[in-house]
Amino acid sequence: MRTALFLEFVSNRLNFGTLSDEEIRFIFENTMSLDSLLTEKELDAFSLSAESRARALIAVLSLALYRAKSIDPDVDFEFRDDFVAMICDEYDGSIKKFIDFLVEESPQVANYMVNSLDEVTLEKMYLLVKNATQASEIRSEILRTVGTKLKRVEFFIEADSIHTRSKFAKLQKYFDSSRMYVDSIALKKWLDSNPSVSTEEYKTMAAKDQRRQARNDLTEPSSLELKEEDEYLVLQIAKDAFYQFCTNNEFGIESYLGRRIRHNTLEGVTTAPVVAVLKNDAYSILLGSPGMKRNVESWLQAYQDIINRLRHDKLQFDGPTPLFDSELNAGDSFTKENIKTLIAQLRITNSDELLNDLIIAFCWRQITPQLEGAAREIKIKVLTDSTAARRSAPLPNAGVPS
Structure with missing residues (x-):
């Protein structure tokens, strides 16, 4: 009935003139599926009827709603144009300030602006x-700000994935144009289909806690109760999942290391450019x-040995001196903090439905x-070793990369 009355009200364009900017924001804040309920003309009427000081905001919100139901590139451009103008005029050019304002004044509006x-x-x-890069940082800030206010765990998961992706991007330039990745979709399917004993115990515990809350007739669900022994279950689940995340040959990091780095790509991007320089006609007389010629061949062999050691000894989860480790060290301070974050997230969700999503975010x-350690190893150690090898077998100075 309330929906029918609302639609009857907005069908008369004159009614919009009776609304204050606070009332219009109240409608945006408290009406579900406005993008489905209102037509384009009605959305336009919202923005035109607002008081001048609120018109920019209402125009942006209206366009955001209409953009959700339209593939017209002009609508997308108009939304961006109005949004940029509003941010520059009223929020000192800071998108973060605008989101902070919305989160405090109209959190549900901030939710669909996400x-x-x-x-x-x-x-x-x-x-x-x-x-x-800045776009990713701003997106991550928006997700964390709105996620904190509305307790939306999925926003934190996306923000964490953006942060980790940026870390991968920094490492990527040392390998090739393909992003190092774990197939998170395949990993989630695997975790769903192959629950460990600890996972089954955790789900049983969570189901009991939900039944307890139901018996107590709690109007507001409380946090999931995790005792000390239950926290051990979470640690064991994380250990099992992280091992698969790292070493599974179908979707883990090991699959990438094997296919891309150890077998072909690493040698191609590290050796081929050096060989190309040495074959340059400009050095034909010197060589x-x-x-x-003996000095060049000696250095090139030393450089190749460095790359081979990197491939065989370093870019591994096993081996004499691997850069990667698939085992969780429960005593490590970073791991402790990460487990603590995971447990806090599980308490907030109050169910096992997001368990595997949160576990994957934990792994990232x-x-x-x-x-970060692998990037430092490649950037500093390999460069230092190759430079030392060059000094022991002098090369022509001009044009040879260090």
Whole structure:
């Protein structure tokens, strides 16, 4: 009945003139599926009827709703144009300030603005966003701000994936144009189909806790009760999942290391450019000297040995000196903090439905220090070793990369 009365009210355009900006924001905040309920003309009427000081905001919100139901590129451009103008005029050019305002004044409005301000859209706001990296950072901030206010765990999961993706991007440039990745979809399917004993025990415990709450007739669900022994279950679930995340030959990091780095790509991107320089016609006279030719061949062999050691000994989960480790060290301070975060998230969700999603997000966070360490190893150690080898067998100075 309330929906019918609302639709009857908005069908008369004159009624919009009776609404204050606070009342219009109240409608946006408290009416579900406005993008389905209102036509384009009615959305336009909202923005035109608002008081001047609120018109920019209402125009942006109306366009955000209409954009959700339209594939017209002009609507997308109009939304971005109005949004950028409003942010520059009223929020000092800071999207974060705008989201902070919405979260406090109209949190549900901020919730559907999350869908409009995706990374692709943010990248096109050239006056506000300098590059793709900044777009990712802003998107991550929006997700965490709105997620904190509305307790939306999925927003934190997406923000964590953006953060980890940026870490991968930094490591990627040392390998090739393909992003190092774990197939999270395949991993989730595997976890769903192959629950460990600890996972089954956890789900049984969570179901009991939900029944307890139902018996107590709680109007507001309380946090999931996790005792000390239950926290041990979470640690064991995380250990099992992280091992698969790292070593599974179908979807884990090991599959990438095996196919991309150890077998072909690493040698191609590290050796081929050096060989191309040495074959340059500019050095043909210098390399015609038997002594210089021996020096070049000696250094090239030393450089190749460095790359081979990197491939065979370092870019592994097993081996004499691996850069990656698939085992969780429960005593490590970073792991402890990561487990603590996972347990807090599980308590908030109050069910086992998001268990595997949260476990995968945990794995992405857990691998980050190892990725940073691998990047440092390649950037500093390999460069240092190759430079030392060059100094022991002098090369022509001009044009040879260090």
